[in-house]
Amino acid sequence: MSQTISQTMHAVGxxxxxxxADENSLLDITLPVPTVQNRDLLVKVKAISVNPVDTxxxxxxxxxxxxxxxxxWDAVGTVVAAGSEVELFNVGDEVYYAGDITRPGSNSxxxxxxxxxxxxxxxxxxNAEAAALPLTGITAAEGLFERLExxxxxxxxxxxxxxxxxGGVGSIAIQLAKQISxxxxxxxxxRPESAEWCRSLGADIVVNHQxxxxxEIRSHGIYYVxxxxxxxxxxxxxxxxxxxxxxxxxxxSIVEPEANIDLNLLKSKSASFxxxxxxxxxxxxxxxxxxxxxxxxYIADLIESxxxxxxxNKVLSxxxxxxxxxxxxxxxxxxxxxxxxxxxW
Amino acid sequence: MSQTISQTMHAVGxxxxxxxADENSLLDITLPVPTVQNRDLLVKVKAISVNPVDTxxxxxxxxxxxxxxxxxWDAVGTVVAAGSEVELFNVGDEVYYAGDITRPGSNSxxxxxxxxxxxxxxxxxxNAEAAALPLTGITAAEGLFERLExxxxxxxxxxxxxxxxxGGVGSIAIQLAKQISxxxxxxxxxRPESAEWCRSLGADIVVNHQxxxxxEIRSHGIYYVxxxxxxxxxxxxxxxxxxxxxxxxxxxSIVEPEANIDLNLLKSKSASFxxxxxxxxxxxxxxxxxxxxxxxxYIADLIESxxxxxxxNKVLSxxxxxxxxxxxxxxxxxxxxxxxxxxxW
Numbered sequence: 001m002s003q004t005i006s007q008t009m010h011a012v013g014x015x016x017x018x019x020x021a022d023e024n025s026l027l028d029i030t031l032p033v034p035t036v037q038n039r040d041l042l043v044k045v046k047a048i049s050v051n052p053v054d055t056x057x058x059x060x061x062x063x064x065x066x067x068x069x070x071x072x073w074d075a076v077g078t079v080v081a082a083g084s085e086v087e088l089f090n091v092g093d094e095v096y097y098a099g100d101i102t103r104p105g106s107n108s109x110x111x112x113x114x115x116x117x118x119x120x121x122x123x124x125x126x127n128a129e130a131a132a133l134p135l136t137g138i139t140a141a142e143g144l145f146e147r148l149e150x151x152x153x154x155x156x157x158x159x160x161x162x163x164x165x166x167g168g169v170g171s172i173a174i175q176l177a178k179q180i181s182x183x184x185x186x187x188x189x190x191r192p193e194s195a196e197w198c199r200s201l202g203a204d205i206v207v208n209h210q211x212x213x214x215x216e217i218r219s220h221g222i223y224y225v226x227x228x229x230x231x232x233x234x235x236x237x238x239x240x241x242x243x244x245x246x247x248x249x250x251x252x253s254i255v256e257p258e259a260n261i262d263l264n265l266l267k268s269k270s271a272s273f274x275x276x277x278x279x280x281x282x283x284x285x286x287x288x289x290x291x292x293x294x295x296x297x298y299i300a301d302l303i304e305s306x307x308x309x310x311x312x313n314k315v316l317s318x319x320x321x322x323x324x325x326x327x328x329x330x331x332x333x334x335x336x337x338x339x340x341x342x343x344x345w
Numbered sequence: 346m347s348q349t350i351s352q353t354m355h356a357v358g359x360x361x362x363x364x365x366a367d368e369n370s371l372l373d374i375t376l377p378v379p380t381v382q383n384r385d386l387l388v389k390v391k392a393i394s395v396n397p398v399d400t401x402x403x404x405x406x407x408x409x410x411x412x413x414x415x416x417x418w419d420a421v422g423t424v425v426a427a428g429s430e431v432e433l434f435n436v437g438d439e440v441y442y443a444g445d446i447t448r449p450g451s452n453s454x455x456x457x458x459x460x461x462x463x464x465x466x467x468x469x470x471x472n473a474e475a476a477a478l479p480l481t482g483i484t485a486a487e488g489l490f491e492r493l494e495x496x497x498x499x500x501x502x503x504x505x506x507x508x509x510x511x512g513g514v515g516s517i518a519i520q521l522a523k524q525i526s527x528x529x530x531x532x533x534x535x536r537p538e539s540a541e542w543c544r545s546l547g548a549d550i551v552v553n554h555q556x557x558x559x560x561e562i563r564s565h566g567i568y569y570v571x572x573x574x575x576x577x578x579x580x581x582x583x584x585x586x587x588x589x590x591x592x593x594x595x596x597x598s599i600v601e602p603e604a605n606i607d608l609n610l611l612k613s614k615s616a617s618f619x620x621x622x623x624x625x626x627x628x629x630x631x632x633x634x635x636x637x638x639x640x641x642x643y644i645a646d647l648i649e650s651x652x653x654x655x656x657x658n659k660v661l662s663x664x665x666x667x668x669x670x671x672x673x674x675x676x677x678x679x680x681x682x683x684x685x686x687x688x689x690w
Contacts, residue, residue, distance in 0.1 A: 142615070146593075147615065147617065234608075247625050247626070247628075247629035247631050248491075248625060248626075248631065248633075256608075256612055257608060257609070259605070260604070260605035260606055260607050261605055261606055261607075262605050262606075263579075263601075263605070263618070264601045264602070267601055267620045267622055268622055268624075268628065269620070269625055270487070270492065270619070270620050270621055270625040271620060272492065272617055272618065272619035272620070273608070273617065273618050273619075274615070274616070274618075275608075275611055275612045275614070275615050275616060276615055277612055277613060277614075277615045280592050280593060280613065280615040281592070281593075283592075283613065284592040284614065286592050288593075
């Protein structure tokens with residue numbers, strides 16, 4: 001089965017960096033619809049979400065490029081064509097995915113995606129609710145379960161600190177960590193409304209990372225934490241993390257520090273530090289790329305059994321350059337709670 | 346059963362740093378024999394080994410201290426008294442251990458040691474052969490099996506790079522890694538005799554870390570390595586390690602860099618970095634301290650079944666300040682192959 005697909009499509013792109021307040025920073029453009037091959041799906045995009053990676057990839061102040069760059073690494077849509085080696089999906093399936101940073105993004109009406117990094121869209125969610133989940137969900141799941149190696153087997157009666165827990169990744173991370181029985185979750189947030197958001201998602205303790213985190217956490221009778229998931233300025237929290245981590249404990253971060261780091265602070269504790277970068281698998285074509293398919297399906301299961309909920313907080317419509325500029329501007333201002341999604345072309 | 350124990354003992358100590366060529370840098374002294382309690386064993390020390398940690402702990406150029414500092418974190422001896430809570434050993438047992446950096450070291454005729462960090466001396470080895478093993482054996486085992494999480498289950502068909510493999514820790518690490526079926530071991534060494542030593546211990550490939558390691562390793566058809574165990578100047582090899590590590594791979598080091606580190610080099614690969622510091626467990630009294638007892642007994646088993654051999658390379662006798670100065674001087678000069686041991690008072 002296949003559908004009639006037009007030759008050209010709407011998209012939003014750029015050829016050079018401009019501040020987001022400039023109306024040319026993101027442009028409505030028309031591009032040819034790409035052709036499927038191998039394990040690629042061609043997806044008709046229904047909803048997209050924005051993430052800090054979008055503003056980062058938009059930002060390099062390089063000279064004007066020849067071709068448009070299409071951003072966007074979060075989408076929900078319908079499979080409209082499949083490459084000859086596709087085996088996980090059929091035309092007509094609804095999918096959701098974050099995608100591959102080395103390929104054109106999801107800010108376009110049609111997008112190619114390797115089936116191994118796409119999952120089944122949670123059936124109980126609207127397109128907007130589902131679009132909030134893939135990038136943050138994969139990041140949270142890889143960070144917690146693969147880098148920190150948190151599991152039901154290893155982590156009962158242990159303590160996880162999530163620094164900067166009210167944002168996109170944190171909102172899913174709290175809920176995924178909550179699936180581990182006996183794991184205590186300490187979330188940090190800096191404003192009353194973000195603290196309340198973390199509590200509503202399942203955090204056992206919420207502390208303020210604008211205060212002295214060591215003191216705050218120890219005031220709750222917790223001296224060391226077994227795991228730290230840092231979603232907020234690694235460099236600023238480095239000494240605190242070194243103080244708080246349990247001997248032989250594990251730290252994972254998703255935020256690059258701007259300067260070099262004093263790794264020796266972790267030495268006496270034989271502690272470990274891992275990066276979580278959700279594009280590693282697709283960028284390096286690792287043999288276990290399909291784990292992202294599995295993670296997305298696992299998250300769909302949790303949604304459908306009402307164990308976790310979407311972190312969608314705001315919807316803009318339609319998908320166009322003007323609304324994407326609004327979304328980028330909000331991300332750049334910081335303080336986002338949950339996710340911003342755009343729907344429909 | 347208990348033995349008559351004298352009131353005083355010979356020891357080697359210092360009250361202030363002096364260069365090792367100075368005959369007062371380490372002194373023959375007399376100290377009271379300590380008293381056992383709780384889970385401590387009192388051990389009559391028969392042989393000791395020296396490690397880089399000795400010269401490091403000797404070196405701080407602080408003012409003259411009131412009490413003698415006793416160095417030494419590797420010993421073989423006989424249990425002559427046991428605290429009331431001891432359950433793993435009996436008086437008369439021969440033990441070997443590295444010890445606890447927060448307590449007086451093994452450069453004394455009698456030493457207290459928590460039974461949870463002591464193991465059964467390998468029966469087939471002389472005291473000198475056994476004294477070469479504990480600190481390096483525990484470091485190698487914790488580094489490979491706990492920090493890098495190498496196992497028969499996970500590591501078949503994977504590749505381990507050991508940087509600086511001819512020294513004390515490397516000499517055991519090669520042999521312990523060799524127990525993992527299907528794990529390919531690349532060792533680095535910089536001189537013909539150290540390269541040959543690594544080969545004799547089981548390294549599959551030996552490359553020269555004075556050359557371009559990336560080129561050297563890729564010339565053997567290996568593009569990325571799954572694990573890196575760095576036993577030699579972390580800072581100098583940092584970029585190389587970032588280039589060579591497999592996406593999602595693990596790096597462990599035992600050597601503190603002198604400057605801050607560009608952690609971002611590992612980000613795109615979601616790689617991890619762990620410290621291995623064998624004193625973590627005793628220093629922080631972790632709940633799993635007894636793992637060092639288990640590691641030492643595991644190494645004794647491997648020795649007795651002839652699967653690994655001691656890394657002893659040189660014996661000095663008796664144990665006194667003059668011979669310890671010779672041993673420290675050799676360590677400070679670098680280029681040690683295997684271990685230097687001192688026996689008998």
